[in-house]
Amino acid sequence: VNGLVKIFDVSAPWLNRLIERKPRQFVQAVNDIDFTVPAGGCLSIVGESGCGKSTVARLITGLHRPTGGEVRFAPGRSGAPLSAQMIFQDPYASLNPRWRVKNIIAEPLRELKLRETPAEVIERVEELLLTVGLSASDGEKFPHEFSGGQRQRISIARALASEPEFLVCDEPTSALDVSVQAQVLNLMRRLQDELGLTYLFISHDMSVVRHMSDRIAVMYLGRIVEEGDTEELFARPRHPYTQLLLQTIPNIAEPRRDRELASGEVPSPLKPPSGCTFHPRCPIATARCSAEVPAVRMLANGTRVACHLATGDTTSA
Ligand code: SF4
Numbered sequence: 030v031n032g033l034v035k036i037f038d039v040s041a042p043w044l045n046r047l048i049e050r051k052p053r054q055f056v057q058a059v060n061d062i063d064f065t066v067p068a069g070g071c072l073s074i075v076g077e078s079g080c081g082k083s084t085v086a087r088l089i090t091g092l093h094r095p096t097g098g099e100v101r102f103a104p105g106r107s108g109a110p111l112s113a114q115m116i117f118q119d120p121y122a123s124l125n126p127r128w129r130v131k132n133i134i135a136e137p138l139r140e141l142k143l144r145e146t147p148a149e150v151i152e153r154v155e156e157l158l159l160t161v162g163l164s165a166s167d168g169e170k171f172p173h174e175f176s177g178g179q180r181q182r183i184s185i186a187r188a189l190a191s192e193p194e195f196l197v198c199d200e201p202t203s204a205l206d207v208s209v210q211a212q213v214l215n216l217m218r219r220l221q222d223e224l225g226l227t228y229l230f231i232s233h234d235m236s237v238v239r240h241m242s243d244r245i246a247v248m249y250l251g252r253i254v255e256e257g258d259t260e261e262l263f264a265r266p267r268h269p270y271t272q273l274l275l276q277t278i279p280n281i282a283e284p285r286r287d288r289e290l291a292s293g294e295v296p297s298p299l300k301p302p303s304g305c306t307f308h309p310r311c312p313i314a315t316a317r318c319s320a321e322v323p324a325v326r327m328l329a330n331g332t333r334v335a336c337h338l339a340t341g342d343t344t345s346a
């Protein structure tokens with residue numbers, strides 16, 4: 030059984046407020062999104078900032094409500110709806126600075142009554158600290174006493190405390206140095222194997238996404254433009270936007286720098302371009318592209334793509 034997530038036609042008045050103070054204007058932050066996260070696997074959503082990927086994460090974890098459509102979960106291992114937890118980009122902002130780490134991790138244990146006695150709570154907190162590669166004595170410290178990577182380990186421990194089956198991770202390592210980033214990603218992969226977790230992973234970084242995911246969904250201006258198997262997508266990207274993203278992966282000789290795309294900025298979601306919203310930046314756009322929204326087509330290799338000109342065998346509409 031797959032962990033199933035479907036969202037349709039979701040608009041976002043809160044995003045509207047963030048972008049411009051024009052209360053009557055309505056931004057469709059996420060539009061007709063539909064994807065499946067394989068149980069025990071990882072689906073990544075990748076795209077530039079403002080494409081709606083964080084909105085998807087917040088919708089799935091219930092931090093935002095869809096204005097239309099629905100988010101559906103297939104039953105988890107227990108037969109109950111999947112329990113989801115979210116891990117954020119900036120662990121410092123999501124950890125209470127006045128609490129000792131042991132209390133931060135203990136909170137979900139107490140709230141969900143997962144352990145009965147104080148001694149059992151302490152025991153579980155120490156176990157979680159060790160699980161994420163910290164030491165039991167770290168529980169006595171405060172968040173500011175830790176490095177960025179250690180703080181992300183603390184937020185992972187807190188997320189695991191509530192025994193989730195599904196983790197939604199919104200750019201969990203993008204605030205970290207590259208070497209620390211690799212350590213945290215490796216930890217997350219190990220935890221996925223050991224605990225049978227399912228991940229929805231949000232990132233702007235194609236190399237991170239390649240490392241983590243079984244499947245990748247590429248988002249552009251609120252829509253998924255291509256979705257498919259990770260290796261297939263890297264070997265044979267079908268959508269011109271995916272091809273552009275792959276060109277921006279820095280090589281190892283070139284240290285991390287801001288990866289701006291060569292061909293222009295993302296248009297404002299307030300005034301999305303007509304037809305295919307990627308057409309102003311697309312190197313192969315034709316007249317049809319500005320007139321007609323491309324339908325999502327399923328190719329023979331299982332990739333779904335929304336582009337009039339993308340090639341590959343079409344098996345169904
Ligand atoms: Fe480019 Fe047209 Fe395909 Fe859009 S539909 S990605 S503009 S070729």
Ligand code: MG
Pocket residue numbers: 078079082083200
């Ligand atoms: Mg974001």
